[in-house]
Every structure is written in structure tokens, then in C-alpha cells.
Amino acid sequence: xxxxxxxxxxxxxxxxxxxxxxxxxxxxxxxxxxxxxxxxxxxxxxxxxxxxxxxxxxxxxxxxxxxxxxxxxxxxxxxxxxxxxxxxxxxxxxxxxxxxxxxxxxxxxxxxxxxxxxxxxxxxxxxxxxxxxxxxxxxxxxxxxxxxxxxxxxxxxxxxxxxxxxxxxxxxxxxxxxxxxxxxxxxxxxxxxxxxxxxxxxxxxxxxxxxxxxxxxxxxxxxxxxxxxxxxxxxxxxxxxxxxxxxxxxxxxxxxxxxxxxxxxxxxxxxxxxxxxxxxxxxxxxxxxxxxxxxxxxxxxxxxxxxxxxxxxxxxxxxxxxxxxxxxxxxxxxxxxxxxxxxxxxxxxxxxxxxxxxxxxxxxxxxxxxxxxxxxxxxxxxxxxxxxxxxxxxxxxxxxxxxxxxxxxxxxxxxxxxxxxxxxxxxxxxxxxxxxxxxxxxxxxxxxxxxxxxxxxxxxxxxxxxxxxxxxxxxxxxxxxxxxxxxxxxxxxxxxxxxxxxxxxxxxxxxxxxxxxxxxxxxxxxxxxxxxxxxxxxxxxxxxxxxxxxxxxxxxxxxxxxx
Amino acid sequence: xxxxxxxxxxxxxxxxxxxxxxxxxxxxxxxxxxxxxxxxxxxxxxxxxxxxxxxxxxxxxxxxxxxxxxxxxxxxxxxxxxxxxxxxxxxxxxxxxx
Numbered sequence: 001x002x003x004x005x006x007x008x009x010x011x012x013x014x015x016x017x018x019x020x021x022x023x024x025x026x027x028x029x030x031x032x033x034x035x036x037x038x039x040x041x042x043x044x045x046x047x048x049x050x051x052x053x054x055x056x057x058x059x060x061x062x063x064x065x066x067x068x069x070x071x072x073x074x075x076x077x078x079x080x081x082x083x084x085x086x087x088x089x090x091x092x093x094x095x096x097x098x099x100x101x102x103x104x105x106x107x108x109x110x111x112x113x114x115x116x117x118x119x120x121x122x123x124x125x126x127x128x129x130x131x132x133x134x135x136x137x138x139x140x141x142x143x144x145x146x147x148x149x150x151x152x153x154x155x156x157x158x159x160x161x162x163x164x165x166x167x168x169x170x171x172x173x174x175x176x177x178x179x180x181x182x183x184x185x186x187x188x189x190x191x192x193x194x195x196x197x198x199x200x201x202x203x204x205x206x207x208x209x210x211x212x213x214x215x216x217x218x219x220x221x222x223x224x225x226x227x228x229x230x231x232x233x234x235x236x237x238x239x240x241x242x243x244x245x246x247x248x249x250x251x252x253x254x255x256x257x258x259x260x261x262x263x264x265x266x267x268x269x270x271x272x273x274x275x276x277x278x279x280x281x282x283x284x285x286x287x288x289x290x291x292x293x294x295x296x297x298x299x300x301x302x303x304x305x306x307x308x309x310x311x312x313x314x315x316x317x318x319x320x321x322x323x324x325x326x327x328x329x330x331x332x333x334x335x336x337x338x339x340x341x342x343x344x345x346x347x348x349x350x351x352x353x354x355x356x357x358x359x360x361x362x363x364x365x366x367x368x369x370x371x372x373x374x375x376x377x378x379x380x381x382x383x384x385x386x387x388x389x390x391x392x393x394x395x396x397x398x399x400x401x402x403x404x405x406x407x408x409x410x411x412x413x414x415x416x417x418x419x420x421x422x423x424x425x426x427x428x429x430x431x432x433x434x435x436x437x438x439x440x441x442x443x444x445x446x447x448x449x450x451x452x453x454x455x456x457x458x459x460x461x462x463x464x465x466x467x468x469x470x471x472x473x474x475x476x477x478x479x480x481x482x483x484x485x486x487x488x489x490x491x492x493x494x495x496x497x498x499x500x501x502x503x504x505x506x507x508x509x510x511x512x513x514x515x516x517x518x519x520x521x522x523x524x525x526x527x528x529x530x531x532x533x534x535x536x537x538x539x540x541x542x543x544x545x546x547x548x549x550x551x552x553x554x555x556x557x558x559x560x561x562x563x
Numbered sequence: 564x565x566x567x568x569x570x571x572x573x574x575x576x577x578x579x580x581x582x583x584x585x586x587x588x589x590x591x592x593x594x595x596x597x598x599x600x601x602x603x604x605x606x607x608x609x610x611x612x613x614x615x616x617x618x619x620x621x622x623x624x625x626x627x628x629x630x631x632x633x634x635x636x637x638x639x640x641x642x643x644x645x646x647x648x649x650x651x652x653x654x655x656x657x658x659x660x661x
Contacts (some may be wrong), residue, residue, distance in 0.1 A: 067622050073615055152624040202597055228627050556645065
């Protein structure tokens with residue numbers, strides 16, 4: 001009917017249209033399916049403002065409600081290279097205000113395909129004012145709050161600091177900032193508003209808002225006045241006694257609340273990056289030491305609680321005692337003949353403590369160590385806590401049991417030690433130490449962290465008897481010259497040699513004093529440790545006077561009058 | 564019938580035009596309110612910023628470091644001697660009458 005040529009033309013045209021349709025379908029597929037996500041986002045960006053609503057990081061308050069750490073307005077300074085005409089001039093002008101290298105700014109701005117370049121984080125208001133005065137095109141600012149420390153570097157180890165994580169976001173490290181990071185940082189919100197062609201929001205347009213949840217505030221047990229007293233006295237003590245390091249922890253024995261915690265050398269959290277990394281760790285919870293004679297009060301308490309001794313039990317202290325071929329002597333190599341257990345504590349007799357250890361026996365000694373919380377973390381709410389492990393029960397030899405009775409051959413953290421002594425101060429209970437008293441969320445709801453009694457370790461009667469022995473130790477012991485008159489203070493000195501490469505270095509000691517006051521109704525329990533004091537190696541001549549000086553200040557502060 | 568046609572051809576378009584003008588006016592006002600909202604929002608941010616700055620100043624001024632500096636500058640010296648009045652140890656003037 002139709003010629004072949006005609007049919008060929010028809011099919012050619014048909015084929016051409018089919019190809020055209022196929023191309024159109026392919027293109028539609030490309031736009032509507034392949035590229036749909038990108039185009040949708042582009043459209044949303046054209047029609048909507050969308051920005052993150054950053055939460056405010058929580059404030060950390062002392063027990064009197066004064067901020068230890070709060071937020072300070074600061075800014076992220078950024079540049080938009082496409083808006084900048086003279087990159088070198090821009091870099092020089094901006095770098096002179098920001099005090100950063102001009103070459104590094106210009107090299108970043110010259111990188112290809114960079115539309116937004118962050119120049120410096122957390123720039124304070126004064127510098128931002130100077131930058132704004134430059135009226136540079138392509139220079140912008142975003143709120144980027146930073147931490148502010150009204151008391152400067154006070155309680156740095158306890159508080160920790162805020163740095164950046166791998167994504168450049170704020171993150172708390174060490175101390176409370178690290179432990180409570182999730183509570184403090186809050187939850188980011190977002191806001192999406194439809195905008196008109198001039199960039200103003202359209203009220204009748206669509207708005208999606210997710211409110212940010214501000215970080216929670218923390219109220220501490222820490223009293224800033226007590227903290228200030230402790231820090232001032234610690235630095236004075238370290239200078240006076242020529243110690244390399246020192247630390248002091250003050251705890252309320254009845255609640256386990258930490259009233260003050262200071263270590264020196266310390267660091268300034270505002271300039272944490274310029275401090276040595278090892279300074280970040282809080283020695284009171286993260287470092288160990290041999291407690292020495294301060295440990296005797298615990299073994300004495302265990303002996304009285306178990307009924308194997310009483311304060312008036314006597315023993316013959318005639319000379320050194322031999323255990324597995326090792327000679328154990330008193331600290332001054334003097335022996336007092338017939339002595340009571342109170343005398344043993346007053347004279348800090350190692351020989352007497354070996355007697356107590358033998359009376360207790362291996363099983364009770366090991367149970368005592370565990371009951372007083374050694375070998376396990378205290379669960380204090382600080383990030384950097386570590387706990388030295390106790391050796392396996394079967395590994396304890398007679399010599400180990402003998403030396404542990406006077407506090408050598410065992411490693412503890414200062415916090416473990418002060419908590420164990422608070423058992424005697426509070427009538428026998430092992431408490432969980434806490435730094436935070438209350439957590440307050442953004443709506444004002446207060447969550448109180450109640451004091452936690454873990455268990456009763458010794459009886460009230462045993463605690464009272466050991467308290468009297470500790471009072472006698474202060475009244476009659478080596479440190480009686482420094483004791484404030486009119487106050488009953490229970491305490492014990494300690495001088496532990498420092499183990500170096502498997503043996504004890506006779507010239508290097510950790511001098512310490514642990515005690516509580518007033519002995520009859522303790523307001524605080526405190527441990528003072530000084531590492532390698534050079535004026536005297538003895539705790540009675542260094543740590544004890546420092547303890548008493550702080551105690552005097554605390555008596556005044558708390559309004560505790562002498563008897 | 565004629566009245567109905569006149570009504571439909573004159574009144575209804577007038578109503579429609581009136582509604583249209585009304586809508587334009589309302590929309591315009593709302594757009595203007597968007598601009599006002601932006602201004603208010605900026606003002607709120609500025610006040611919030613000022614509030615934070617003042618809180619910071621209060622904290623700085625009431626820090627122990629600052630108080631100590633001011634105490635020294637105004638002539639206070641650390642106390643070295645204390646008189647404690649305890650129960651049973653009254654001074655003569657404080658001795659209760661028997």
C-alpha cells in the first residue's frame with residue numbers, strides 16, 4: 001500500500017521520537033529520582049532558614065550557690081572567601097587582632113572550593129568589637145560560648161575543663177566536667193522558618209522548632225571558703241616544708257560530701273592546653289601512695305571491732321620483731337616495754353601493730369581491707385578515679401600481713417584513705433563520697449543526691465574507742481606541739497617511705513596526717529599528704545602542723561569554739 | 564429574575580473584590596509583622612547577651628579573689644588573735660545573774 005521508502009521514513013521519524021521520549025524520560029528520572037534529594041535540600045535552603053539552637057552548658061555552683069564555672073559570651077570568627085577581594089590585606093588586618101599567623105589565614109582562604117572558613121574559636125567580646133570596627137566584607141561571627149572561672153584556677157583538679165572533641169564540639173574532660181559531661185552539655189535544638197525573598201521570616205509560613213534543652217546545673221558539696229582556705233594553706237605548707245607535691249581532701253564524715261579537694265602543682269583550666277598532660281589527673285582520686293602509719297588506726301579499729309584487743313590490752317615491746325627473716329623495728333628504734341594499745345598508737349609502734357596483725361590473723365586482715373573499701377573504686381563522681389588492686393588472697397605472705405598492719409606494702413588513693421577514716425568518725429559506716437549534692441535541670445527541677453551508706457564496717461562502740469585512742473595520739477604524740485588548744489582532735493601522723501625500683505628509699509618519704517574534729521561530733525575529716533618534704537621527712541613535723549593550721553581556720557569558719 | 568441577575572453581576576463581584584483587597588492588606592501586614600518579629604528577636608538576643616555579661620560581672624566582683632584584694636586595699640589585715648566566748652567561760656560582763 002505504501003512504498004518502502006515511505007515506510008522507512010515513517011520508522012525513522014518514529015524512532016527519532018522514541019529516542020526523544022527516552023531522553024526526556026531519562027532526564028526526568030535524573031532530576032526526579034537521582035537528584036531529588038539534593039534538589040529538595042536546595043529548595044528547602046532557598047525557602048527556609050534552618051539553624052541549630054545551641055544549648056547553654058550547665059553552671060557548676062559551690063555549696064553557697066556561687067558559680068565555680070559559668071558561661072561567658074564568645075564567638076567563632078569565620079570568613080567567606082568568595083566575598084573577599086584582597087585576601088592578603090584581609091588576612092593581615094584580621095590576624096593582627098586575633099594574634100594568629102597571617103600566612104595560615106591566607107593559605108586557608110586560598111584553598112579551592114572553600115566557601116566558609118573558621119578562623120578562631122571562642123574569641124572574646126573585646127576582640128570581636130575590634131574586628132567589627134574593621135568592617136571587613138566576608139568576615140562573620142557566630143556565638144560560641146566559653147567557660148568562665150570567677151575564682152580563677154581554684155579547684156581545677158576537681159572541676160576539670162572543657163575542650164573539643166574530634167568533631168570540634170565542646171566536651172568536658174576530667175573531674176566534674178568529664179564525669180557529668182552529658183548532664184552539663186544539654187541537647188541541641190533546631191529552628192526552621194520559611195523566609196521571603198528579602199530573607200525576612202514569613203509569619204503565615206511553615207515553622208518547625210525543636211527547643212534546645214539547656215545543660216543541667218550542678219550544686220556541689222564543696223564549700224568555696226573551705227576550698228580557698230585549703231588551697232592557700234597547701235601552697236604555704238609546700239613552700240614552708242619544701243615538698244615536691246601535696247594534696248588535701250576534706251570530707252563531711254556523716255554524708256560523704258567532699259567539702260574541699262586540692263592538689264599542688266595544679267593547672268589553670270583556662271589555659272589547659274599549655275599545661276603538662278599529667279597535671280590533668282586529680283592525684284586524690286587518680287594517684288596512689290603507701291599510707292604508712294595513718295593506716296594503723298584502721299587495723300586498730302578492726303582489732304577492737306573483732307574483739308581481739310581493747311585499748312587497754314598490753315604487750316611487751318622489748319625489741320625488733322622478726323617475720324620471715326625480716327626485722328621489723330619501731331620508727332626511732334626505741335622500745336617501751338609493757339605498753340597498751342593506746343600507747344602503741346600514740347608512739348606509732350610498728351612492733352605493736354605486728355602484734356595486732358597477728359591477733360587478727362590473715363582472714364580478718366583481708367576482710368578488714370575490703371570492708372574499709374580498699375581494692376575497689378569509691379564511686380566518687382569524678383572522671384579520673386582509679387583504684388589500686390589488692391593482691392590475691394593466696395598471695396599474702398606473713399611479712400605482707402605484718403607490714404600492712406602499719407601501712408606499708410599496700411597502695412591506696414588519698415580518697416580511699418580519708419573515706420576509711422571517716423568510718424571511725426561517723427560511728428562505723430562506710431560512705432560513698434560525693435562531690436555533687438544537687439542536679440538542677442533547665443526547668444528548675446532539683447534532683448538531690450542523697451548520702452549513701454554502703455555498710456556498717458565497725459560497731460559504734462569500736463569507733464568511739466578508736467576515736468579516744470586517736471585523740472590520745474594527738475594529745476601525747478609527736479605532733480602535740482602544733483595542736484590548737486582547747487579542741488579535741490582525733491588524728492594520726494604517717495611517714496611512709498617511697499618504694500623505688502623494688503626497695504624503699506630512706507631519704508624520700510610521703511608525710512601525712514589524717515584526722516577529724518571535733519572528735520565528739522566531727523564536722524570534717526581531713527587528710528594532708530606532702531610528697532618528699534625537705535625540711536623534715538616526718539609527718540609529725542610537716543603534715544601535722546599543716547593539718548592543725550587548716551583545722552584552726554575551719555574552726556573559725558564553722559564557728560566551733562574551744563572547750 | 565432581573566433583580567437576581569443584577570445582584571449576581573454587581574454585588575457579588577464587589578464582594579469578591581473587597582475580599583481580595585482585604586486579603587492583600589492582611590498578607591501585607593503579616594509580612595510586615597515578620598520583619599517586626601525579626602527585630603524583636605534580635606533585641607531579645609541582645610538583652611539575653613547583656614544579662615549573661617552582667618551575671619559574669621557579678622560573679623567576678625563577688626569572687627573571693629576580688630573580695631580579698633578589696634579587703635587588703637581598704638586596710639583589712641588577717642586576724643591573728645581570737646576571743647572565743649564559750650558556754651561556762653563567760654567574761655565578767657557576760658556572767659549571768661544568779
